[in-house]
Amino acid sequence: MLAELIHDLEQDYPGVLERGLCLLMSGVSWQYYEALICKLEDRASLRLTYLDGELEVVAPSRRQEGIKKRIAILLEAYFEETDTEYFPLGSTTFRSEQQRGGSEPDESYCLGVEKDVPDLVVEVSLTSGGIDKLTVYQRLKIPEIWFWQDEQLSIYCLREGQYEKVTRSELLPKLELELLKAYILHPQPLSAVKEFRQRIRQSM
Numbered sequence: 001m002l003a004e005l006i007h008d009l010e011q012d013y014p015g016v017l018e019r020g021l022c023l024l025m026s027g028v029s030w031q032y033y034e035a036l037i038c039k040l041e042d043r044a045s046l047r048l049t050y051l052d053g054e055l056e057v058v059a060p061s062r063r064q065e066g067i068k069k070r071i072a073i074l075l076e077a078y079f080e081e082t083d084t085e086y087f088p089l090g091s092t093t094f095r096s097e098q099q100r101g102g103s104e105p106d107e108s109y110c111l112g113v114e115k116d117v118p119d120l121v122v123e124v125s126l127t128s129g130g131i132d133k134l135t136v137y138q139r140l141k142i143p144e145i146w147f148w149q150d151e152q153l154s155i156y157c158l159r160e161g162q163y164e165k166v167t168r169s170e171l172l173p174k175l176e177l178e179l180l181k182a183y184i185l186h187p188q189p190l191s192a193v194k195e196f197r198q199r200i201r202q203s204m
Contacts, residue, residue, distance in 0.1 A: 022130060028055040030097050037093055047091065049103040049131045056131045060106070060124075067148060068106035068124045070184050070192070075109070075122075077193050078175060081200040087114040094118070099139035111171055117142055120171055125149040134163050144171050153181050176203075 033050045040046055049056040060068075072088075079086040087110040094117055095102025108118035121142050123133060126149070134156060137145050145163065147154045155177070156163040157170045169175055179199060186192035 022059075022127065023057040024130060025055045025057075026053060028053055030100065033095075033102065037095075047104045047106075048093070049133060049136060050095065051101050051131050051136050053100075054131055058130075061126065064106075064124050064126050067184065068122065070189060071122055071124070071146075071148065072107045073189070073193055074180060074183055074196055075107075077197050078172070078180075078200060081197055082174070082204070084111065084172075085113075086111055089118050092118075094140055094142075096140055101136040101139040103133055103136045103140075120144050120146065122146045123148070138163055144169065148184070151181075151185060153177055153184075174203075 028050070030050075033048070033055055036055075037048060040048070045059060047058045047060065049058070076086070076088065078084070089108040089110065091104045091106065092108060093102060093104050094108075105118075105121040106124045107122040109120045111119045117140055119142075121137060121144070123145065125147060134145065138158065138161070141158065143158050145156045146169075147156070155166050155169055157166050168177065179196070183192040183196045186195075
């Protein structure tokens, strides 16, 4: 069982989950995936992704968690400053047995009104490989995906059932992505959010 394997890893290699860990398994049934979600519900730090019998378990590193939190703080500051109604869903598990796919994003939001699936998903990826999350989110019909990788922000919008890479968010078209990126990379998080709020106010 994967839960036992994770427990053994923690016992044999203290701190490994804090450094970041990615496990990939094949031939996993949907029933096992569902059971594992329930079994690991007290391990909110683990992220599970499932696609057509493949299961990926990721324990985000401290750096990954730090970046996703910075993005969340800045995004939520933008929502507040622009009076955009939002519902933060965090790393909620979104899944569909019919579509044989499920994932737990780093951050997710519904905009306007709360819905069954988020309008916007944020993924922070510091490594390559693993399950193709765009395919998972395509099956779940998530309108917009933001990927942070190699200190770059890439945005994909769902158009006619397929994701297209775009240069501007369709959900937040007035948000200057280069400005957001600069404050994600800012060395001082408190100064970053204060300056970011000021820049938003100046642009309104």
